[in-house]
Amino acid sequence: MIVLTPLREFQFPVMAECINPSVFQGKSTDEIVALSVWEGNKQKKLGDLFKVEEDKAESPNITINGDTSEVRRIGMGMKDGEIAINGNAGMHLGAKMTGGKITVHGDVGGWAGAEMKGGLIEIHGNTGDYLASPYRGSTEGMHNGKIIVHGNIGSDAAVFMHGGTIKIYGGAGQFLGFRMRNGTIYVEKDAGTRVGACMTGGKIVVAGFLEEVLPTFTIDSVKPKVKVEENESISGPFYVFLGDLAENGNGKLFVSEANNPHLSRYEKYL
């Protein structure tokens, strides 16, 4: 396994898509040191920015110790293997990944897991905006895989989600699950407004406080519990809303009854 330690604090963004187990695979330390990265508009070697050491342990394949909040594209497009980051990580972490695992013991920037197709990302801090969302213009969001965030997430997460699971043990910003078609999102704490706008399928569970449900959602029932994953159910009770009717959608929005007394006005429509 390879241990990377930043040699200094980075002033400019560093583009390091080479920090990827399948790129490191079969390379000696010297070859890894020579991999090219961009720091601002200057092309550099990985060894110029990081101390690269080899460790005997098998797993994880790559460990980063230190603050890499300016280092972008770590694990972008990774297929297998494991990356552990002890510190913060920058934008585009694990974007377009198809397999493998990334664990971060710190905060992560925006676009983490963007256009993700498989694998697992576990973040023990907060994340920025656009978690698991597609890049500008694209309608291909997260297709599969799993993301677990133990902190809060920014806005516009899981846009155009097609599948997979996202579990957030903190709160979420606005427009969570915008235009989602399939998959499951679970938010343990509060969610911002316009949850599930334009969704046409899939499931969003808000166990905390939700200020309002969009008027294009209709109440369906009250359920005592909801399944989030295989073998994992969250007990409620939950109001179940269907929508987004503006898009002829059939998505399900579960909102905790206990934490949202103001939504009791919907009960008369049941």
Added chain:
Amino acid sequence: MELLIKNGYVYDPINGVDGEKMDIAIRNGKIVKSVRGRRAKKIDASGMTVMPGGVDIHCHIAGSEVNTGRMLRPEDHAKDFERKTVLTRSGVGYSVPSTFTTGYRYSRMGYTTLMNPSMPPLEAKHTHEELNDTPMLDKASYPLLGDWWFVLEFLQKGDLEECARYVAWMMDTTKGYAIKIVNPGGLEAWGNDFYVHSIDDQVPGFCITPREIIRGLCKVNKMLNLPHTIHLHTNNLGVPGNYVTTLETMKCVEDLATDDKPVMHVTHCQFSGFKGDSWTTMESGAEEIANYVNHHNHLTLDMGQVIFTDTTTMTADGPFQYTLHELSGHKWVNHDVETETSAGIVPFHYRRKNYVNATQWSIGLELALLINDPWKIFMTTDHPNGGPFTAYPKIIAWLISKKARMATLKRTHPKAQKRSLLPSIERELSLYEIAIVTRAGQAKALGLKDKGHLGIGADADVAIYNVNPEIDLSRKYKTVRRAFTNAAYTIKDGKVVVKDGEIVRYVDGRTMWLDVKTAEPVKVNDEIKRKFKEYWTVEYENYPVTDNYLKVSNPITVKASV
């Protein structure tokens, strides 16, 4: 500057040269009989194929519509970009490439002349600005005139001569090259919430039918002696069962043809050749269309071949794009160009495993193979509607080799495979026929006298491909595909601009336009200016594209008979 291309296998269908080993001499940007100077640069083309530079009769490469398509699709650019080099600028693809990249990519494939087929007159300035920035190529644009109120009004009155004068004025005003008609009457009708379903439906607001518009403009085209015929995008495009409308459209100008010359070009015919009455029963109408075209000489066609890829559809046919948006649920741009036309843009992914898409793919190839005379049907993808132009080498491989098309057919939707006519077609085009469908035929249909051939006096636009015609092209179709993807040499106006698929020299192409001389020009009177005030958002004074707007202007003078 002299240049001598030695020992290549030359394919020059206009002059009847079929794979003869000969030398081509070039001096000062023209093909000449011989060069004497010992200093003439020599290109050894032995074992290679030499053809005139490619001509594309229909590709959307510039204008407000294309640019809106670029803005609509950042995700399209993210997956395909080019870095700058010493000679070339950076740019992006994929289906709606930036202007410079369009020029470079066409040039790398050996193309030298392009026709941008839909220019709303109001957006002519924008179109020419982009054409100025499309290097390496000669180009021209067709103004959209089929739904222009002035045309409709004059045709309704039956005043063909005045209509002709206005069309001539429009060619000069917009610096256009041919009359483009898109869904005649249908766009105007759609603006009023009606659809035109056949060529005999009445256009609301005007006492006229699509048939009268097509026939009227066809007559106008003849009166003005324009080099190209009318360039028609049929009514009912992309609707199952529309091959009937297409045949009706073809028949309606039959009597206007004299001395076997074409009077109409039906563009991207694949989209107009659907049989059946719904998407589930949709089938190929290629056989019927091919049968008709084989027995008549008054029209030319182009394929509009579909490629299985993610592309951006854009056309002036607003109603069709709306239908496509409803079908696919994809993002959509709609635009109403005042009194002239409309436009729509929708991204679309043609999939192998989709029955309709697979059938469309089959229709394009069936048309190209079932129409016996290659001078009547040309190779296009209607870039970017059927697919990006960079897929041309793929189509060449499908046309040249049954093995290649069967390999693709095998991977398509099973029902589409079963219904496709392709397994029963043995025809494989020769390189001579490929030269016709990709350059000679198109240049002839466009009336470009100095393009598409290598006769003495022609423009020295030459493409050299690294493929030896003596190999079994049908079996080695991958070699053919590779060769046509990256030309060994592209020569533009006697200068080597591409070598082995790399740009080695930057040149600006010319913008061709028609300077139509009518006996009596249009009188720009207060009436017209009043109409401009009433109908348009721009003043009359700001409307015309002046000559100094074009970077390299190349007017072609035409003497009209009115």
